Amino acid sequence: xxxxxxxxxxxxxxxxxxxxxxxxxxxxxxxxxxxxxxxxxxxxxxxxxxxxxxxxxxxxxxxxxxxxxxxxxxxxxxxxxxxxxxxxxxxxxxxxxxxxxxxxxxxxxxxxxxxxxxxxxxxxxxxxxx
Amino acid sequence: xxxxxxxxxxxxxxxxxxxxxxxxxxxxxxxxxxxxxxxxxxxxxxxxxxxxxxxxxxxxxxxxxxxxxxxxxxxxxxxxxxxxxxxxxxxxxxxxxxxxxxxxxxxxxxxxxxxxxxxxxxxxxxxxxxxxxxxxxxxxxxxxxxxxxxxxxxxxxxxxxxx
Numbered sequence: 001x002x003x004x005x006x007x008x009x010x011x012x013x014x015x016x017x018x019x020x021x022x023x024x025x026x027x028x029x030x031x032x033x034x035x036x037x038x039x040x041x042x043x044x045x046x047x048x049x050x051x052x053x054x055x056x057x058x059x060x061x062x063x064x065x066x067x068x069x070x071x072x073x074x075x076x077x078x079x080x081x082x083x084x085x086x087x088x089x090x091x092x093x094x095x096x097x098x099x100x101x102x103x104x105x106x107x108x109x110x111x112x113x114x115x116x117x118x119x120x121x122x123x124x125x126x127x128x129x130x
Numbered sequence: 131x132x133x134x135x136x137x138x139x140x141x142x143x144x145x146x147x148x149x150x151x152x153x154x155x156x157x158x159x160x161x162x163x164x165x166x167x168x169x170x171x172x173x174x175x176x177x178x179x180x181x182x183x184x185x186x187x188x189x190x191x192x193x194x195x196x197x198x199x200x201x202x203x204x205x206x207x208x209x210x211x212x213x214x215x216x217x218x219x220x221x222x223x224x225x226x227x228x229x230x231x232x233x234x235x236x237x238x239x240x241x242x243x244x245x246x247x248x249x250x251x252x253x254x255x256x257x258x259x260x261x262x263x264x265x266x267x268x269x270x271x272x273x274x275x276x277x278x279x280x281x282x283x284x285x286x287x288x289x290x291x292x293x
Contacts, residue, residue: 011145039248041238042141067148067180069141075176 004056009035010064021092031099037069046073059083059106062090085110093120132203135210138219139235143177150275158207159186163195164214196225216259234272246286249274
């Protein structure tokens with residue numbers, strides 16, 4: 001076990017759900033810290049996220065939606081913390097890749113995880129009536 | 131078409147606005163009325179980043195929005211006007227006399243405010259401002275997302291809150 005290396009932030013129980021899935025698949029609950037924006041103002045989301053980043057030393061923030069208030073908060077934090085990377089539109093595949101890839105260094109791991117996340121999004125079959 | 135919703139939301143552009151309302155209303159433009167954001171290129175870039183490429187965002191100072199409102203209302207596309215606080219919306223209503231409905235989408239906890247709904251917290255002064263809007267004939271209701279029931283102002287302020 002080690003210090004968390006990234007924040008997962010999103011709407012509702014998005015982060016909680018992702019962290020639960022990661023724990024089930026990998027047994028690792030030490031890589032990420034979760035943040036939810038539920039019922040919080042933009043300012044409060046930013047304060048909460050900033051606290052988590054400073055307390056953990058995490059330099060990566062994964063968020064669920066480009067327009068979401070978590071993404072806005074993370075981008076505001078980047079103004080005085082340009083060493084923090086923000087990845088929006090994250091999915092489970094990307095986070096799982098980061099779990100195993102981030103030991104070597106966050107910079108490469110972020111790019112690799114984003115690539116894996118994009119590759120994992122696929123459509124099979126054709127809905128009836130299409 | 132034209133402006134479908136006049137919303138007060140201290141998070142300004144975020145998921146509920148862009149996706150939650152944006153999809154069902156087929157929003158093609160957002161008018162963000164906020165003096166601070168309208169004065170900051172950086173803030174504008176931040177909000178524009180979160181919006182799909184086929185959706186326009188107009189950043190107006192309050193005075194500009196007063197001047198431009200009629201044009202936005204006559205736009206053939208579907209749009210949403212957004213302010214971050216009650217003061218700004220009240221100024222728009224007073225100066226134009228052309229806003230008949232106001233949606234409370236998110237006014238969050240701050241010292242001195244009392245919780246009225248999960249997503250609406252108000253000071254006594256803010257309650258007074260909203261009541262004054264209603265007395266001038268503006269229909270004020272709280273509704274965070276389209277699938278939720280709109281809660282009329284009187285119902286929301288009835289009782290001691292904390293619901």
